[in-house]
Amino acid sequence: MQLLQAILPRLSFGVVAAEAARQATPGYNYGHATLARAPYSLADLAALQKALLFGDDDVLALRQSAAILADQTDAILDVWYGFVASTPELVVFFGNTRTGEPDPAYLEAVRKRFAHWILDTAEARYDQTWLDYQYEIGLRHSKFKKNRTDGVQSTAQVNFRYIPALTIPITTTLRPFLAQKGASANDVERMHAAWVKSVLLQAILWSQPYVREGEF
Numbered sequence: 001m002q003l004l005q006a007i008l009p010r011l012s013f014g015v016v017a018a019e020a021a022r023q024a025t026p027g028y029n030y031g032h033a034t035l036a037r038a039p040y041s042l043a044d045l046a047a048l049q050k051a052l053l054f055g056d057d058d059v060l061a062l063r064q065s066a067a068i069l070a071d072q073t074d075a076i077l078d079v080w081y082g083f084v085a086s087t088p089e090l091v092v093f094f095g096n097t098r099t100g101e102p103d104p105a106y107l108e109a110v111r112k113r114f115a116h117w118i119l120d121t122a123e124a125r126y127d128q129t130w131l132d133y134q135y136e137i138g139l140r141h142s143k144f145k146k147n148r149t150d151g152v153q154s155t156a157q158v159n160f161r162y163i164p165a166l167t168i169p170i171t172t173t174l175r176p177f178l179a180q181k182g183a184s185a186n187d188v189e190r191m192h193a194a195w196v197k198s199v200l201l202q203a204i205l206w207s208q209p210y211v212r213e214g215e216f
């Protein structure tokens with residue numbers, strides 16, 4: 001009991017600090033009342049998860065990864081950003097259309113939101129709030145909302161074909177980070193498989209603004 005009393009305030013301080021960091025991140029609008037409701041429902045989401053063989057064990061595996069990844073988001077983003085920066089076909093989407101060069105402020109602003117996304121994905125809360133933010137992220141990659149959040153002059157959209165493709169480098173390079181904190185080989189495998197499914201699931205949801213009316 002004494003131990004609990006000692007730990008609880010620190011735990012809640014950690015949660016409060018994490019929430020404050022989220023609120024302070026420009027453009028990170030998860031849960032904001034201003035967001036549009038997703039044009040797909042929680043029942044659609046459940047059906048999609050079924051088609052992806054995404055089950056309760058995947059939810060548990062993702063949640064197990066949350067504690068492992070929490071203090072590694074910067075290192076993970078160094079790897080992911082390194083990949084994008086060294087791939088001209090991808091970095092062009094962070095380019096300033098006037099100078100033709102990558103826009104460092106744009107890259108940095110998105111990076112801060114990306115760090116929250118890693119933990120949101122690991123927390124695996126598949127509720128209406130999460131679903132509505134998936135719709136928003138899809139819009140932000142597409143011609144409907146790209147560049148608006150950060151007020152930048154860049155390409156009109158991320159060409160859709162690259163979005164599902166990025167599932168592979170993102171999840172392949174995540175694997176060593178999942179293995180950093182002593183989880184068993186079997187648990188690393190379970191977490192990795194769950195991450196592959198979750199990232200693909202999100203890439204599919206983000207495709208909605210790119211798909212012709214009625215065909216999603």
Ligand code: HEM
Binds near residue numbers: 093094145149158
């Ligand atoms: C599985 C694939 C992908 C994942 C998980 C992912 C993840 C994210 C996340 C979390 C954000 C920030 C969302 C927010 O504003 O809260 C974002 C924004 C962005 N991503 Fe991606 N992304 C993927 C594919 C791509 C690809 C292939 C590109 C091409 C380089 C790309 C370029 C961008 C750009 C330019 C933004 C900023 C959009 C804006 O103007 O608001 N993304 N992405």
